[in-house]
Amino acid sequence: MNGVVAAGHPIAAxxxxxxxxxxxxxxxxxxxxxxxxxxxESPLTGFGAGGFMMVxxxxxTALIDFFVAAPGKGGAERGVELAPVVVRFDADxxxxxxxxxASCGVPGTAAGLEHALRRFGSAPLADLAAPGxxxxxxxxxVNAEQGYILEIxxxxxxxxxETRALxxxxxxxxxxxxxxxxxxxxxxxERFADEGAEPFYRGEVATALSGFVREHGGTLGPTDxxxxxxxxxxxxxxxxxxxxVLTNPPPSSGGILIAYALSQxxxxxGRSGPERLVEAMGAANEARNEAFAEAxxxxxxxxDLLGSTTHISVLDGDGMCASVTCSNGSGSxxxxxxxxxxxxxxxxxxxxxxxxxxxxxxxxxxxxxxAPTVVLRDGEIALGLGSAGSNRIRSAxxxxxxxxxxxGMAAGDAVRAPRLHxxxxxxxxxxxxxxxxxxxxxxxxxxxxxxxxxxxFFGGVQAVARDPASGALSGGGxxxxxxxxAVA
Numbered sequence: 505m506n507g508v509v510a511a512g513h514p515i516a517a518x519x520x521x522x523x524x525x526x527x528x529x530x531x532x533x534x535x536x537x538x539x540x541x542x543x544x545e546s547p548l549t550g551f552g553a554g555g556f557m558m559v560x561x562x563x564x565t566a567l568i569d570f571f572v573a574a575p576g577k578g579g580a581e582r583g584v585e586l587a588p589v590v591v592r593f594d595a596d597x598x599x600x601x602x603x604x605x606a607s608c609g610v611p612g613t614a615a616g617l618e619h620a621l622r623r624f625g626s627a628p629l630a631d632l633a634a635p636g637x638x639x640x641x642x643x644x645x646v647n648a649e650q651g652y653i654l655e656i657x658x659x660x661x662x663x664x665x666e667t668r669a670l671x672x673x674x675x676x677x678x679x680x681x682x683x684x685x686x687x688x689x690x691x692x693x694e695r696f697a698d699e700g701a702e703p704f705y706r707g708e709v710a711t712a713l714s715g716f717v718r719e720h721g722g723t724l725g726p727t728d729x730x731x732x733x734x735x736x737x738x739x740x741x742x743x744x745x746x747x748x749v750l751t752n753p754p755p756s757s758g759g760i761l762i763a764y765a766l767s768q769x770x771x772x773x774g775r776s777g778p779e780r781l782v783e784a785m786g787a788a789n790e791a792r793n794e795a796f797a798e799a800x801x802x803x804x805x806x807x808d809l810l811g812s813t814t815h816i817s818v819l820d821g822d823g824m825c826a827s828v829t830c831s832n833g834s835g836s837x838x839x840x841x842x843x844x845x846x847x848x849x850x851x852x853x854x855x856x857x858x859x860x861x862x863x864x865x866x867x868x869x870x871x872x873x874x875a876p877t878v879v880l881r882d883g884e885i886a887l888g889l890g891s892a893g894s895n896r897i898r899s900a901x902x903x904x905x906x907x908x909x910x911x912g913m914a915a916g917d918a919v920r921a922p923r924l925h926x927x928x929x930x931x932x933x934x935x936x937x938x939x940x941x942x943x944x945x946x947x948x949x950x951x952x953x954x955x956x957x958x959x960x961f962f963g964g965v966q967a968v969a970r971d972p973a974s975g976a977l978s979g980g981g982x983x984x985x986x987x988x989x990a991v992a
Contacts, residue, residue: 506992507820509533510915510966510979512548512892514988515644516541517981519635520818523627524992530818531559531624533992534826535617536632537816539696541830542689543640545650547657547671548814548892551692551704552713552847553832554612556752557620558739558876560885561824565750565878566623569735569869570616572609572850575728576866582606583721586852586861589659591834593961596953599894601834602852602861603660605722608836609850609870610732614701619734620826633697640693640844643685649986651680652960657834666839667846692844705729709843716840717847724847731867742766744879745910747886751877751901758873761788761898766905776906778924778933778941782950785899785926813874813892814985819968819977825888827876855895873897879909881972887915892985893963899925900963908969915969919980919987923962926950934958960984 507524511517520537528536534557542550549555554572558565586602593599621629646654654661658677661667670686671678678684695703703709710729717724739750742763749766752759768784769776776784813831833856836849850856850870857863857870864870873895879887887908891900900923907918922936931945931952942952955961964985969978981987 505821505977507533507818508968508977508979508992509537509816509818509990510968510981510987511537511541511816512814512964512966512985512987513541513544513650514990515544515639516816517988517990520816521990521992523632524820528627529625529822530561530820530824530826531620532627532632533818533820534816534828535621535625536635537818538617538828538830539633539636539693540639541814541816542693543636543686544644545814546686546689546846547653547835548832549830550689550832550846551614552611552845553830554609554848554850555616555828555830556756556874556876557616557826557828558750558752558878559620559624559826560878560888561624561822565739567737567739567752568616568620569737570612570619571756571872571874572612572848572870573728573732574851574864574866574868574870575608575610575724577727577731578725580718580723580725582723582862587663589663591656591659593656593959597961600854601660601849602854603663603834603837603849605717605720605836605838607849607852608717608722608724608838608847610724610728611848612732612734613830614696614704615732616734618701629700630697633693637690637693637697640686640690643683646678646680646682646684647986648680654678660835660837663837664839666841667837670839686844688842688844705732709845712843713840713845713847717838728866744770744905746881747909748880749877749905750880752875755869755871756874757871758875758898762875762877762902764788764791765898765902769906776910778937779945781903781906781924782926782931782945788898789927813894813897815876815890815892815964815966817888817890817966817968817979819885819888819970823885823970825878825885825968827878827888827890829874829876829890831874875901877901877905879905884972885970886972887967887969889965889967891963891965893960895927896925896961896963899923900965904965904967908967915967915978916980919965919967919982925962934962958984
């Protein structure tokens, strides 16, 4: 077996798996799958997004940070304010996102993917971009999960002319079964394949991005783009049930909160059932205070804490793992004409701006919940995973690690298992969570909202696993997110 790929769309997963079949390594496959995801998951990712990649192989583990940075180095003042838009996940659950040109941060995907391929890859970029170019130009049918995402994000897409035309080419929003094409993205992918990241940061694409955003009242300028670069960081490491979990360090916030919750469970011992999970999540919530936020903004770790997104995970036959999460947030709704770039709204994501909007100094990374993660046993890869899902990313990853490491579930079973999420004093629970445990939680005075069905709200974990004893590879694609697994 040459490897396994878990991704948020079957076309992206298959593109990555084909790279493995042709002799590429895990990073090659991950880069190909990410570029293909730009074409089939365009509301969630693309050249206007940011992300992180965890790479484990050849005895080393590195976290590549190419997340969104705050703009404004050129001194531009905002000409417009953030525009609030309510997104409705279902009849009972809504979330307000803030969008428009004032929400656009400095994107990082082009720089990050180029850095990852240069450091760890083995295949030509032109080969890895080819599937995404083909799908973007020829189009692909909208599947059920993408149809749902387009439906709930329509209030954002309809605001501005460019995204309205892209996602409603016949005058109505695209839905399941319609063919989605994005020719300008195909052009952008071809430019990336030929010239790398340079045009997106110091060339004609950069000029178009900064010019359009500033003309419409945002602060993204040419200096912000020209000075952006991917950064390698040392992962956080935390022991858990005889394994070692490595995840995203500050200035990301998601990884440290996952590590903190795992350390709480490790300290408590015993089985991590619903009540223990709620206790650990609650402790992490309490730790996420103003001092915690200020420490992240200052690139400092709080010393006592360790005592709309898409994810792709890849494992190759040699034991190299690449776990990469990319996100446009909910998207800003800003599609810059002629570039194929839909810019992120990270400056308008409330959860990523705990000290208030526009409080992050220009050039600094926006804190993120994204947390590509690997689990090692005796130094060898056992699990690679990550998740979509806004603030539910940390609870989704936490519970998947618990199911796989503590309970011994296969990757697919661990991903599909029912989840709960505890925040703002309320436990939200999917069907299948032990009802007696939920009743005991309620008896402690904590309200429980029982959700009628599984939903994207609870994250979208994509995981790959290796059995340390046999070396057998497996994967799990999250049904909440249209996840898919392809083997090579």
